[in-house]
Amino acid sequence: MIEVKNVNFTYPTGVEALKGVSLSIRNGEFLAIMGQNGAGKTTLVKQFNGLLKPTKGEVLVDGVSTRDISVARLARKVGFVFQNPDHQLFSETVEEEIAFALRNFGFKESTLKKRVTWALNLLDLTEYRKTSPFMLSGGERKRVALASVLAWNPKVVILDEPTIGQDHRQKEILRQFIVQLNAQGKTVVIVTHDVEFVAECSPRVVLMAQGQIVADGDAKRILTDPDVALQASIVPPQITQIFLGLTDLGLPTDVIDVSEATKALLEYLEGGNC
Amino acid sequence: MLIIETKNLTYTYPGGIKPSIRDVSLTIEKGEFVILTGPSGCGKTTLCRCFNGLIPHFYAGQLEGELTVAGLQVKEHPIYEMAQRVGLVFQNPENQLFALTVEKDVAFGLENLGTPREEIRKRVDWALQMTGIEELGERAPHELSGGQQQRVAIACVLAMQPDIMVFDEPTSFLDPLGAQKIFEVINELNKKLGVTVILVEHRLDLASKYADHVIIMDEGRIVLNGKPKEIFDSETARLIGVGIPKATQLWQILRENGIKLERVPTSSEEAVRLLREVLKA
Numbered sequence: 115m116i117e118v119k120n121v122n123f124t125y126p127t128g129v130e131a132l133k134g135v136s137l138s139i140r141n142g143e144f145l146a147i148m149g150q151n152g153a154g155k156t157t158l159v160k161q162f163n164g165l166l167k168p169t170k171g172e173v174l175v176d177g178v179s180t181r182d183i184s185v186a187r188l189a190r191k192v193g194f195v196f197q198n199p200d201h202q203l204f205s206e207t208v209e210e211e212i213a214f215a216l217r218n219f220g221f222k223e224s225t226l227k228k229r230v231t232w233a234l235n236l237l238d239l240t241e242y243r244k245t246s247p248f249m250l251s252g253g254e255r256k257r258v259a260l261a262s263v264l265a266w267n268p269k270v271v272i273l274d275e276p277t278i279g280q281d282h283r284q285k286e287i288l289r290q291f292i293v294q295l296n297a298q299g300k301t302v303v304i305v306t307h308d309v310e311f312v313a314e315c316s317p318r319v320v321l322m323a324q325g326q327i328v329a330d331g332d333a334k335r336i337l338t339d340p341d342v343a344l345q346a347s348i349v350p351p352q353i354t355q356i357f358l359g360l361t362d363l364g365l366p367t368d369v370i371d372v373s374e375a376t377k378a379l380l381e382y383l384e385g386g387n388c
Numbered sequence: 389m390l391i392i393e394t395k396n397l398t399y400t401y402p403g404g405i406k407p408s409i410r411d412v413s414l415t416i417e418k419g420e421f422v423i424l425t426g427p428s429g430c431g432k433t434t435l436c437r438c439f440n441g442l443i444p445h446f447y448a449g450q451l452e453g454e455l456t457v458a459g460l461q462v463k464e465h466p467i468y469e470m471a472q473r474v475g476l477v478f479q480n481p482e483n484q485l486f487a488l489t490v491e492k493d494v495a496f497g498l499e500n501l502g503t504p505r506e507e508i509r510k511r512v513d514w515a516l517q518m519t520g521i522e523e524l525g526e527r528a529p530h531e532l533s534g535g536q537q538q539r540v541a542i543a544c545v546l547a548m549q550p551d552i553m554v555f556d557e558p559t560s561f562l563d564p565l566g567a568q569k570i571f572e573v574i575n576e577l578n579k580k581l582g583v584t585v586i587l588v589e590h591r592l593d594l595a596s597k598y599a600d601h602v603i604i605m606d607e608g609r610i611v612l613n614g615k616p617k618e619i620f621d622s623e624t625a626r627l628i629g630v631g632i633p634k635a636t637q638l639w640q641i642l643r644e645n646g647i648k649l650e651r652v653p654t655s656s657e658e659a660v661r662l663l664r665e666v667l668k669a
Contacts (some may be wrong), residue, residue: 347564363667376645383666
């Protein structure tokens, strides 16, 4: 679906944000891009929808180079939800906000209405239909931004820091939601620092540091490797930290969630190690 | 000594249909480290805006009930007076910083109050030092990383030497290590200077080990109020979907399976110690 071929990217200020990045994302994949602030995560995903074009190398989306297609046409395929919803929202009501892009893409008025209602419902925003986005809390504004992108049904959805400002319950809803989108065949790319969220979702993890990819693999392998985590300034999930602190007792270290942890501890106690 | 006391505080924003906070009665002791949490939209930020007088002086609307902060009746004292006692650090430092250099930003509040030049110099240097950014004084705030910017924002508020500092999700734009550093700065201010800290936070896995008082809100009301260990172990916290630290969750599940740890852990270090005792026994 997305192919990044040996891409370098330098901002006009001279900052080299990407250095020889290559990455293939298959159709229907669920991917988390992780790493420290300034590692190049957002710069990388902005290449996926053509907001930024490589200084060197190329990015292919559905086989077409991002240099040969307009951002507007690419946006139909690749939806981007920004980190800070205030960079995205501007309409007077939540409903108009969601309708805006649909209108730009030339959806019929009847389809548009249906889509808006569907998206409001999906993200539990129906009661705010007529409210100004700026009257909502940070977490709610974030959901409006997400609803406005999902409304046009892009094949690829990129979410930049989707869990910021979301409470535990909303994160759980978001998690189920992403898993569901993914199960329906959408390619989902999230950019995140939230190790606990990633531990619960178990996507493929691409770890970045200083403009390069330093690790790529399943969530469990990457989050439980303390050296890899340190390299990219990631703090392992709390459960992993606990097990890393108990390695001398012969407990496994590749444990990322509470149920795995309970199982490992019970087995240890029953196994007569005491 | 009480530093904040509210009695039946209820507030509705102008044009709001229902109150954003209802019947909030609480007390906070001087020097406490308080975590204020609860689902998004529960009224946390609104309550914080009451503490420094933004409500009712800036936001207007309908405020009922009693509110005493640092010995002052907030309704009767303007924002500039409250701001000298209660400092507010926002979620996104971009919304707070605007000067051409870090020093100028940190000096701004004091200049507004007409503080003598010598005193400003002293306080700015001190605030930069306390937040670990002495070397950034001449830099432009917008060129700094998110973590550095947030430290500048903290220094700006600290320079006013407030009795109370309110942090509204100060780390949500930061990576985990950046967040940890900010929590450590906040903890230092609390432990070394005795500043009363009110931290609005969802990331309880990282923050709860610093707190000695946790308040949980839901739909504008306080639903839980007490010591962290009691709160995180309560059924209510689980039901309203507060992000109980994973270490505490593990403790709960182990207990259901007949394995009892000596205390309720709220951090991984504590869980390691407690588990070690059980596993070795």
